[in-house]
Amino acid sequence: MEEHEGLFRSYLDSRSLKMTRPRKIILEAVFAIHEHFDVDILYDRIRKKHRDVSRATIYRTLPLLVESGLIKQSLRCQAKDHYEHIFGHKQHLHFICNRCGRIFEVDSSGIEQDLRKLASGTGFRIEEINIEANGLCSDCGK
Amino acid sequence: MEEHEGLFRSYLDSRSLKMTRPRKIILEAVFAIHEHFDVDILYDRIRKKHRDVSRATIYRTLPLLVESGLIKQSLRCQAKDHYEHIFGHKQHLHFICNRCGRIFEVDSSGIEQDLRKLASGTGFRIEEINIEANGLCSDCGK
DNA sequence: ATTAATATTGAGACTCATTATCAAAATACC
């Protein structure tokens, strides 16, 4: 059993929820994607292999994966919520090119540390950080 | 004529768009609000004084204000897009309390400077920055 | 295994923010 599966399973247990077949399929599909994804992307990939996972169940399962700390909701793009892995991935921020639409991931550990320092000064307890910058990537900016 | 009105007017001119009565009303209302706002908040405030500005026109005008550099689209809250001023406001980031929903603005000039340094190293040309952290505010975190 | 108690599912109806449409009204330029 892969590690993310074990983590998800213990999250489910702790809430007396069940590891069902659709949830397992969704979990595997999520961790087979190594970039950002939205529900449609995930749905299409799952449907190539399985006929029996509905959009509704995907919409229901993603918050569980977020709650369990395995993924997080990150940017919003084309009016859709996007998700990304936390488990097994470094902290990073996003540079989003306004022209070609590509999303670049950049290490953000230094900046996040500053941010946490800033927060602790105000008494705010950070649970999640999102940093993004829009602009022109090096290709489009020429 | 207030400065933001002049700026908006020259943006409209540059695109051969017209400064109409509804657009002027919306502009004034936007700059009479000194926090984040969404379309509903704006619509309610405008409607207290004017019967003749429709939601449709607000939805049409906000992108013009964004494009002209006076405001920007910031966070998304309760499934609604939110906007905030750029003109006349300092750079700041948002701490969003997951419990009470309050949004705290914190000066972000130091962090943004680091971010720009990081970007210039990668050749990315930043046009806009959004930094936010979710968690518990000092009241809710006790 | 069977059962019973509970959780979960798929399908589709529903919500609601946002966008598109279009005829009527306003605007700017001559």
Add this chain to the structure above:
DNA sequence: GGTATTTTGATAATGAGTCTCAATATTAAT
């Protein structure tokens, strides 16, 4: 003032995300 072009308000349409509910799956206990 007339005319070409923009803009507007009202309303219909869109579409991501949520909710409902009867049918099904899961778990733990027998």
